[in-house]
Amino acid sequence: MEMYLIKLDKNKTIPLYEQIYNQIRDDIIQGKLTVGTKLPSKRKLGDFLNVSQTTIEFAYGQLTAEGFILSIPRKGFFVQAIEELAYVKKTKEAPKSLPVTATNIQYDFSPGHIDTRHFPFANWRKHAKETIDESSKDLLLLGDPHGDFELREEIAHYLYQSRGVDCTPEQIIIGSGTEQLLPLIIRILGTDTTFAIENPGYPLTHYVFSHHNRQAIPIPVDKEGMNIDYLQQTAAHIAYVTPSHQFPTGTVLSAGRRIALLNWASAEEHRFIIEDDYDSEFRYTGRPIPALYGMDQGENVIYISTFSKSLMPSLRIAYTVLPKVLLKRYEDAFIHYVSTVPRLDQHILARFMKVGHFSRHLNRMRTIYKKKLQVLLDTLKQYEPMISYSGEETGMHITLSVHTETTEEKLTEKAKAVGIRLYGLNTYRLEKRSGTPSFLLGFGGLSEEEIYDGVHRLMESWGISLS
Amino acid sequence: MEMYLIKLDKNKTIPLYEQIYNQIRDDIIQGKLTVGTKLPSKRKLGDFLNVSQTTIEFAYGQLTAEGFILSIPRKGFFVQAIEELAYVKKTKEAPKSLPVTATNIQYDFSPGHIDTRHFPFANWRKHAKETIDESSKDLLLLGDPHGDFELREEIAHYLYQSRGVDCTPEQIIIGSGTEQLLPLIIRILGTDTTFAIENPGYPLTHYVFSHHNRQAIPIPVDKEGMNIDYLQQTAAHIAYVTPSHQFPTGTVLSAGRRIALLNWASAEEHRFIIEDDYDSEFRYTGRPIPALYGMDQGENVIYISTFSKSLMPSLRIAYTVLPKVLLKRYEDAFIHYVSTVPRLDQHILARFMKVGHFSRHLNRMRTIYKKKLQVLLDTLKQYEPMISYSGEETGMHITLSVHTETTEEKLTEKAKAVGIRLYGLNTYRLEKRSGTPSFLLGFGGLSEEEIYDGVHRLMESWGISLS
Numbered sequence: 001m002e003m004y005l006i007k008l009d010k011n012k013t014i015p016l017y018e019q020i021y022n023q024i025r026d027d028i029i030q031g032k033l034t035v036g037t038k039l040p041s042k043r044k045l046g047d048f049l050n051v052s053q054t055t056i057e058f059a060y061g062q063l064t065a066e067g068f069i070l071s072i073p074r075k076g077f078f079v080q081a082i083e084e085l086a087y088v089k090k091t092k093e094a095p096k097s098l099p100v101t102a103t104n105i106q107y108d109f110s111p112g113h114i115d116t117r118h119f120p121f122a123n124w125r126k127h128a129k130e131t132i133d134e135s136s137k138d139l140l141l142l143g144d145p146h147g148d149f150e151l152r153e154e155i156a157h158y159l160y161q162s163r164g165v166d167c168t169p170e171q172i173i174i175g176s177g178t179e180q181l182l183p184l185i186i187r188i189l190g191t192d193t194t195f196a197i198e199n200p201g202y203p204l205t206h207y208v209f210s211h212h213n214r215q216a217i218p219i220p221v222d223k224e225g226m227n228i229d230y231l232q233q234t235a236a237h238i239a240y241v242t243p244s245h246q247f248p249t250g251t252v253l254s255a256g257r258r259i260a261l262l263n264w265a266s267a268e269e270h271r272f273i274i275e276d277d278y279d280s281e282f283r284y285t286g287r288p289i290p291a292l293y294g295m296d297q298g299e300n301v302i303y304i305s306t307f308s309k310s311l312m313p314s315l316r317i318a319y320t321v322l323p324k325v326l327l328k329r330y331e332d333a334f335i336h337y338v339s340t341v342p343r344l345d346q347h348i349l350a351r352f353m354k355v356g357h358f359s360r361h362l363n364r365m366r367t368i369y370k371k372k373l374q375v376l377l378d379t380l381k382q383y384e385p386m387i388s389y390s391g392e393e394t395g396m397h398i399t400l401s402v403h404t405e406t407t408e409e410k411l412t413e414k415a416k417a418v419g420i421r422l423y424g425l426n427t428y429r430l431e432k433r434s435g436t437p438s439f440l441l442g443f444g445g446l447s448e449e450e451i452y453d454g455v456h457r458l459m460e461s462w463g464i465s466l467s
Numbered sequence: 468m469e470m471y472l473i474k475l476d477k478n479k480t481i482p483l484y485e486q487i488y489n490q491i492r493d494d495i496i497q498g499k500l501t502v503g504t505k506l507p508s509k510r511k512l513g514d515f516l517n518v519s520q521t522t523i524e525f526a527y528g529q530l531t532a533e534g535f536i537l538s539i540p541r542k543g544f545f546v547q548a549i550e551e552l553a554y555v556k557k558t559k560e561a562p563k564s565l566p567v568t569a570t571n572i573q574y575d576f577s578p579g580h581i582d583t584r585h586f587p588f589a590n591w592r593k594h595a596k597e598t599i600d601e602s603s604k605d606l607l608l609l610g611d612p613h614g615d616f617e618l619r620e621e622i623a624h625y626l627y628q629s630r631g632v633d634c635t636p637e638q639i640i641i642g643s644g645t646e647q648l649l650p651l652i653i654r655i656l657g658t659d660t661t662f663a664i665e666n667p668g669y670p671l672t673h674y675v676f677s678h679h680n681r682q683a684i685p686i687p688v689d690k691e692g693m694n695i696d697y698l699q700q701t702a703a704h705i706a707y708v709t710p711s712h713q714f715p716t717g718t719v720l721s722a723g724r725r726i727a728l729l730n731w732a733s734a735e736e737h738r739f740i741i742e743d744d745y746d747s748e749f750r751y752t753g754r755p756i757p758a759l760y761g762m763d764q765g766e767n768v769i770y771i772s773t774f775s776k777s778l779m780p781s782l783r784i785a786y787t788v789l790p791k792v793l794l795k796r797y798e799d800a801f802i803h804y805v806s807t808v809p810r811l812d813q814h815i816l817a818r819f820m821k822v823g824h825f826s827r828h829l830n831r832m833r834t835i836y837k838k839k840l841q842v843l844l845d846t847l848k849q850y851e852p853m854i855s856y857s858g859e860e861t862g863m864h865i866t867l868s869v870h871t872e873t874t875e876e877k878l879t880e881k882a883k884a885v886g887i888r889l890y891g892l893n894t895y896r897l898e899k900r901s902g903t904p905s906f907l908l909g910f911g912g913l914s915e916e917e918i919y920d921g922v923h924r925l926m927e928s929w930g931i932s933l934s
Contacts, residue, residue: 029726065752065860067691067722081723116604125599132592137583140779141912176643176807187678207803211654224534255534256548259496285532312607314810336674340643340807343781393532445608 008049016051017058024059028068028079039069039077106419107454111248111397113445114309118368120361127351131344139343147174147319147339148346154353155319162359163280164290165303167321173330176316176340178276178306182208184337185274185302185320188329189238193270196236198226200428202247202276205240218430221246223390225253228260238272239265243292244280248428248440250391250399258292265300272323277305279395281362284370299323307349309396309444310362317341317349369396375448376441379455386464389441396444399425401436402462408437411462418461420454475516483518484525491526495535495546506536506544573886574921578715578864580912581776585835587828594818598811606810614641614786614806615813621820622786629826630747631757632770634788640797643783643807645743645773649675651804652741652769652787655796656705660737663703665693667895669714669743672707685897688713690857692720695727705739706732710759711747715895715907717858717866725759732767739790744772746862748829751837766790774816776863776911777829784808784816836863842915843908846922853931856908863911866892868903869929875904878929885928887921 006023008016027033040048042056049056060077063069069077131139146152152169159165175181182205186193195209199218209216217234220227225246231239239261243253253261265271275292283289293303306318322330352358373392380389380400391399402411408424415422425438443451459465473490475483494500507515509523516523527544530536536544598606613619619636626632642648649672662676666685676683684701687694692713698706706728710720720728732738742759750756760770773785789797819825840859847856847867858866869878875891882889892905910918926932 061752065719065756113608116607119604119607121599121601121603125596128595128599129592132588132595134588136588137586140583140586140781141580142780177805179805180807204803204805252532285528289532313609314607316807316809336671338644338646338671340647340783342783342809342812345809345812 006045006049008051017055017062020045020049020051020056020059021062024063025068033079035079035081037079039079041076104419105416105421107450107457108421108445109397109423109439109441109443109454110421110445111395111423111440111442112308112313113442114312114396115365115368115372115444116312117447118365119312120357123357124348124352127348127357128344131347131351136344136347139347142338143343143346145334145337145339147172147341148343148350151346151350151353152319154350154358158353158358159291159303159321163277163305164294165321166294167303171321171324171327172319173322174317174319174339174341174346177308177318178278178304179204179208180340181304181318181320182274183212184330184334185304185322186212186214188326188333189272193237194235196226196231196234196239198241198246199430200248200425201240202242203428205276206430221249221251223251224257225251226257226261228257228264231261232264237270238274240274240276241292242276242278244277244283244289245391245393245395247278248397248399248423248425250393250395250397250440252289252393253292258295262292262296262298262300265296266298272300272302272326274302274304277303279309280305281310282366282369282396283394284366284373285393293321299325302326310358310365311349315345315349317345369444372443372446372448372451373398375451376443376455379452382466383455383459383464384467386467387459397440397442399438400441401438402464403436404462404464406437406462407434408439411437411439414461415458418457420458420461422458473512473516475518484522484529487512487516487518487523487526488529491530492535500546502546502548504546506546508543571886572883572888574917574924575888575912576864576890576906576908576910576921577888577912578862578890578907578909579775579780580909581779581863582832582835582839582911583779584914585832586779587824590824590828591815591819594815594824595811598814598818603811603814606814609805610810610813612801612804612806614639614808615810615817618813618817618820619786621817621825625820625825626758626770626788630744630772631761632788633761634770638788638791638794639786640789641784641786641806641808641813644775644785645745645771646671646675647807648771648785648787649741650679651797651801652771652789653679653681655793655800656739660704661702663693663698663701663706665708665713666897667715667892668707669709670895672743673897688716688718690718691724692718693724693728695724695731698728699731704737705741707741707743708759709743709745711744711750711756712858712860712862714745715864715866715890715892717860717862717864717907719756719860720759725762729759729763729765729767732763733765738767739793740768742768742770744770746776747772748777749833749836749863750861751833751840752860760788766792769793777825777832778816782812782816784812836911839910839913839915839918840865842918843910843922846919849933850922850926850931851934853934854926864907864909866905867908868905869931870903871929871931873904873929874901875906878904878906881928882925885924887925887928889925 006020008019042053042060046053046056060069064071067080070080071077149169151174152172155172156167156169159167195214195216196219197206197216198221200221206216217236219231225243226241241253243258245252261273265273273292277291291303293301302323303321307315377392380387386403388401389398408426412422412424423440426432446454473487475486509520509527513520513523531538535547537547538544616636618641619639622639623634623636626634662681662683663686664673664683665688667688673683684703686698692710693708708720710725712719728740732740740759744758758770760768769790770788774782844859847854853870855868856865875893879889879891890907893899913921
């Protein structure tokens with residue numbers, strides 16, 4: 001048995017047993033200690049290094065557990081046969097932090113922003129406190145893969161009251177967002193289906209289709225929404241629509257088109273409509289238009305919606321209502337599926353809805369958004385007819401058109417230079433157009449003052465003066 | 468102008484304006500009111516129905532907004548041209564509630580259950596209360612698609628301290644579970660990759676591969692873990708392994724195999740190891756074995772782990788550490804991706820970790836689980852050699868083998884008859900075997916008393932007596 005050098009640094013924060021373990025392990029890996037070598041006994045090594053025998057015992061125990069050495073009773077510890085670790089030059093250089101783009105954006109007209117100042121933190125916190133409690137022990141374990149029943153009951157109730165959707169909780173599946181639910185829906189519709197999508201439309205949906213190698217035919221959108229005559233002439237089986245507030249144009253699908261679309265779906269087997277009912281909660285004129293799902297006489301509508309706008313984008317709770325014909329198919333396809341939505345959050349939301357906080361919040365926010373919209377429209381009106389707008393019936397954004405020779409891109413740049421972030425309509429088109437520059441103006445995340453100031457500053461940056 | 472019958476029920480809970488709206492709308496859809504028909508004036512209809520003019524205004528406003536009627540100033544309201552809705556027999560029969568299987572299961576040896584009695588509700592609630600607050604306004608909006616930086620910092624710190632994984636927060640991506648992260652990883656590895664999976668192995672992973680049409684070659688697992696010699700002879704590029712506690716056998720990948728596996732990965736370009744480090748938190752003998760990621764000299768290991776066992780399965784927070792070479796690819800592929808993890812939860816967890824509650828919780832639970840395991844082993848030992856077990860070094864389950872002529876299925880049935888749920892090893896194999904019946908015995912969700920009683924009752928049901 002040859003003696004073998006181990007360097008210990010008693011001032012290091014690394015425990016002594018770990019220093020010993022590390023050195024022996026490294027030496028075995030690097031081949032300095034060869035297979036079959038007998039290690040010094042625990043007593044001997046302890047004496048030699050001037051550390052307790054327990055320290056050596058810890059180190060040897062660890063090496064044994066990991067298979068580097070073998071303990072043979074009454075014989076000692078022997079280095080085991082392990083393959084030599086191929087040496088690859090270590091490049092442990094830390095990846096650079098993502099560049100933090102210093103922005104001077106003062107007014108962000110994002111259509112996805114909500115009013116965060118009026119979120120009912122106190123109520124939400126109250127329900128969170130009540131939910132996160134010893135009595136919720138069972139909520140720590142995995143629940144129903146379709147979502148917790150209590151929440152699905154509240155959603156069914158809400159949908160019936162507010163959207164004219166008559167469904168049972170069993171038809172509802174809770175997910176982490178439209179982007180997460182859509183792939184599941186796509187899968188149960190089969191691989192040889194062709195989708196019809198709105199153009200311009202919601203880019204995330206387009207990416208979901210292309211990521212899943214599904215054919216998607218763009219259908220033009222006009223002032224009444226998706227052109228159903230055009231749809232009729234395609235080979236599409238599934239139409240994905242945003243009827244309450246077409247994204248991005250803001251158009252409400254007209255009554256005639258709604259009926260034409262439902263008729264299209266019922267005309268042939270295996271046709272379905274995916275109704276993405278985003279932005280339906282905030283309608284500013286009249287009662288909300290009932291969902292297509294509610295008008296459907298067959299079982300052709302797959303309804304999908306989210307709490308992103310009505311509560312918060314970061315909650316990541318959305319849901320779909322499947323027609324009965326698809327429910328069985330869904331259950332069979334996703335027998336091993338685990339829900340992606342935290343159960344405590346599902347129960348906080350269910351309680352929040354059950355005591356009426358959700359509908360009160362919606363009513364309150366509708367008034368707040370309506371006032372913001374009014375400020376936006378009043379301010380814009382002063383610049384007509386150089387500009388015009390549409391899509392002001394529902395939702396959190398309108399569409400602004402600028403009657404000028406300049407391009408959308410140049411106008412976006414000019415706005416950015418004065419601290420305004422804009423979202424051009426071309427971004428949402430499958431092919432860019434050189435027509436009238438148009439922008440989405442989201443007003444949810446800005447205060448009334450910011451809207452007023454922002455619009456004036458925007459027009460100034462474009463050289464458009466008050467009319 | 469013909470007079471036209473509307474029936475109102477003043478005792479109904481449906482508002483009068485809505486009853487009027489509904490009837491006119493239905494009559495238009497059903498063609499009873501034809502295109503061009505002039506509706507009675509608001510005053511006249513109000514008088515006739517004995518309701519206020521405002522009520523009629525509401526109903527007409529709604530019909531106008533939805534395009535069913537058109538208001539021509541100083542002329543009146545006219546029915547619009549809409550396509551007739553094809554009548555499909557309404558089958559609004561509610562789907563049956565999922566059958567609630569009445570179970571008499573008293574002892575569930577599920578490997579996925581945790582100890583819910585010792586969850587630190589008070590601490591978790593405290594951090595939730597502090598997080599759900601006006602000062603967190605910005606957390607309502609969407610955050611970094613890779614996960615919030617604060618949480619990724621805490622995870623990087625934890626991984627360095629406890630798992631020997633040296634990475635930056637930028638390399639970490641937060642997701643809703645292994646099942647949700649794995650498809651993202653699969654996608655950046657390309658479509659023409661072949662995966663090597665453990666057999667027996669974790670079924671959810673197998674389903675992820677087959678759902679995404681990826682070829683997966685089963686590699687046998689023995690007492691040292693995945694057979695690397697076997698792996699070498701296959702065309703696989705990516706090896707998916709559970710080295711800390713092979714699922715389901717409970718084997719720890721031996722030191723020799725670890726090195727052989729790393730060498731396999733570095734021997735050719737584009738080879739990667741997906742290290743699913745589940746069950747690594749609770750090791751009962753010696754220091755935890757460092758992750759493969761920490762031993763890797765190249766950049767061949769994709770690390771993946773979850774808070775399911777260490778905190779709660781229903782939290783739905785998992786994470787992956789990508790080697791730098793894949794990070795750029797990930798960013799390019801998922802430029803439009805939105806995180807599925809709620810931001811408030813991410814921040815509750817980050818705070819919980821930051822103040823040391825997480826590591827204290829782990830230490831506490833390690834002691835609790837170790838005691839449970841000890842009771843399980845002590846009780847089982849009394850039935851040797853009719854039974855034997857393995858996989859007791861780490862994690863929340865051991866593997867029990869029963870030396871009998873009976874089949875796994877029959878033993879499972881016998882256990883069920885006396886209120887015990889068992890998980891047979893065959894369930895996790897790609898092909899059933901008729902060898903020694905083996906079971907996963909999870910002990911996390913049962914108390915020490917339940918473990919003791921459950922094992923004795925189980926053995927009695929099998930007719931195995933104390934030795």
